[in-house]
Structures are given as structure tokens and as C-alpha cells.
Amino acid sequence: MASLVFAYFSSNASGISYLTLPASHFEKWLAGVLIAVVLYPAIFLLFFRLMDSSFISVYHNSLDPNSSSYKIAYASVYNLPFDGRLALKVYNLFFIFTPVSFLGSLYFNKVSFIKVVLVFCAFCFVAYTLNWLIAKLLFGDINAAFPFREVSISVGKSMDPEEGRIELPTKLYQIYMYFMDFILPVIFFALAYLRLREKEF
Numbered sequence: 001m002a003s004l005v006f007a008y009f010s011s012n013a014s015g016i017s018y019l020t021l022p023a024s025h026f027e028k029w030l031a032g033v034l035i036a037v038v039l040y041p042a043i044f045l046l047f048f049r050l051m052d053s054s055f056i057s058v059y060h061n062s063l064d065p066n067s068s069s070y071k072i073a074y075a076s077v078y079n080l081p082f083d084g085r086l087a088l089k090v091y092n093l094f095f096i097f098t099p100v101s102f103l104g105s106l107y108f109n110k111v112s113f114i115k116v117v118l119v120f121c122a123f124c125f126v127a128y129t130l131n132w133l134i135a136k137l138l139f140g141d142i143n144a145a146f147p148f149r150e151v152s153i154s155v156g157k158s159m160d161p162e163e164g165r166i167e168l169p170t171k172l173y174q175i176y177m178y179f180m181d182f183i184l185p186v187i188f189f190a191l192a193y194l195r196l197r198e199k200e201f
Helices: 002-009 012-019 025-062 070-076 085-107 112-139 170-199
Strands: 142-146 150-155 162-167
Touching (some): 002 025, 002 085, 002 112, 025 170, 085 170, 112 150
């Protein structure tokens, strides 16, 4: 959706006509942000809740109330909470990838969404690989290394070694999460706005 909204600025025909509309750079940028960041998530979440509730209702109605495991089976399937841990992670990814798509669609003229995904995935792969190599040099035998968060290492030399984790201190981790959740998306949104100004001249 984000790529489609800003795709107008990438093609010569529609881009020129859209950029010459009697509106400021900020108004054009804000219109794209409102469509992709406010309207689209609201419609998506409403549709998701409708489908989620429908499937759960069908499942609950198909259960046998006389079964000994009825209560357990009934309680095991429930609506996915929008304020749960998984949902918060999805929101975080959405608010990072959306401005990245805005920015990428202003640089790539054709199939901008696919190119943005490839660049973004390549960046994540390089960051993960560099972090893993540095952790490997510092700690030796490691199981995993997530960039800027934690390193998982093998403890002991037995046939079944235990796993230990080296994590960022609490304060640094909070700063890292604040940067990822708020500052990084704002930076990408600002870069998209600056790039939009460049495209108009």
C-alpha cells in the first residue's frame, strides 16, 4: 500500500500531473501517510477482527458441549488480542517497513515494492551476518546472534552443552527499543518527505 501511494511520484506521466497539484509538499506527503499509516491499518484490522471472530465462532459452535474436553477446547481458541506481545511486534515491523516503502518508491520507478523488499532483506542479512561474525570473533562458539540485542553461546564442553545468553544491559536495551520503535520510523518518514521535495524540482 505504501509503495502504491507514492508510486505516483515515480512515473513521468502520473507523477508530473500529481506533483503539479496546487498543494504543498507537506500536504502531498501527509495524504500518503494518512492513507498508508492510518486508513489502511484501520480497515485491515477491522477486516481481520471480522474474519477472526467468524472462524472462532464456527469452531466454537462445532464443539460438542457434552464432551469432557469441551471447556479446554473452547478456551484454547480465542481472538488474537491487538495489544498482545505478538501484535506489538507486528506494529513495530509495520512502522519501520512502511516509511522504507515510501522512500524506496521514490527512488525506484518500476516494481518498487519488490526492489524495496530485496534491498531491505539484503540490509537485514548483512547486519545479521556482520553481528554474527563479530560475536564469533569475541565469544568463539555461538549459537545465534541477533543484531544489537543478544548473543547465544554454548556453555560447557559436554556432549550436551547448555545455552547461555549475553544480553544488552537493561538501560541500553530500552534505548535500543525506543530507537527502533520511534526514532527510526520518524527518520525514514522525514527522508521520504525530503526526497519528495527533491522529486518536485
